[in-house]
Amino acid sequence: MAAMYLKIKSDLFEKINNGTYKEGDLIPTEIELAEYYNVSRPTVRQAIQILVDDGYLEKRRKRGTMVCQKKIEQEFTQKILSFDAEMNEKGLTTSTKVISSTIEDASEEVASTLGISLSDKVCKLIRLRYINSKPNVIVTTYIPYNQFPDIKNVNFINSRLYDYFSHKGNPVTRIKRKLETIKADNTTASLLDIQENDPVFYFHSYGYGNDNKVIEYSISKYRGDINYFVFDLCR
Incomplete structure (x- = not known):
């Protein structure tokens, strides 16, 4: 059974691909995502970091986490x-x-x-x-x-x-x-x-x-x- 952070990562990735989260959009906060998926913030943070490392999300100072534009x-x-x-x-x-x-x-x-x-x-x-x-x-x-x-x-x-x-x-x-x-x-x-x-x-x-x-x-x-x-x- 896949770890929960991988399931969250896959779900966020799908929402980026299908346009639920569009280029330039801020995704929900760690607290909001933790409540939505009923997990801890470190679990959410781990999922988000994978998408950041892969170039789909970027963390912005004082703003939150944003869907990246195409390179x-x-x-x-x-x-x-x-x-x-x-x-x-x-x-x-x-x-x-x-x-x-x-x-x-x-x-x-x-x-x-x-x-x-x-x-x-x-x-x-x-x-x-x-x-x-x-x-x-x-x-x-x-x-x-x-x-x-x-x-x-x-x-x-x-x-x-x-x-x-x-x-x-x-x-x-x-x-x-x-x-x-x-x-x-x-x-x-x-x-x-x-x-x-x-x-x-x-x-x-x-x-x-x-x-x-x-x-x-x-x-x-x-x-x-x-x-x-x-x-x-x-x-």
Whole structure:
């Protein structure tokens, strides 16, 4: 005879599949489920955790447990597209919140990456990107200010960075990316609406211009619960 927590897990899974609990819905609380199934809260918690681990539910701070949306495919192919263009091609709606845009001295790491001196200035642009009104990725971008001095006047809520480079006659023609996984710190968790220590995809991206020099260095933190990545390689 199956353990009770497995029966509860199967019942909740069926309700997710048949639409009783729809994407974005909060399921009943542990107390409500414990009363409904006439079991203890630890038994309910065990059932819920299996569905969380399998990607069907997610626990949200101060809100409860929510039915997950389907994971979003992020494609890294030979075709260079902006975040907005790629998501729009998939029929998804994007929006941007600019956290900050500042002109500051280049750090040693940033200067080395961009091939500029420590005395040079960079534009540091931090954006929170949304998909279908849900926070998806935090992007911190460094751009050599001496090469693009009017970037401080661009409204990146509505403008695309790659379009800006193209309009300046120096489009991004090649991108190199490095992928790691990290745990979300408190600030990252708060911005992405996840739990502290939840897994995050951590990318370093290097955008090369016409002269094969890096004109854009970005650090991106993608939510680990709603994204997956496809790498399309050719021989």
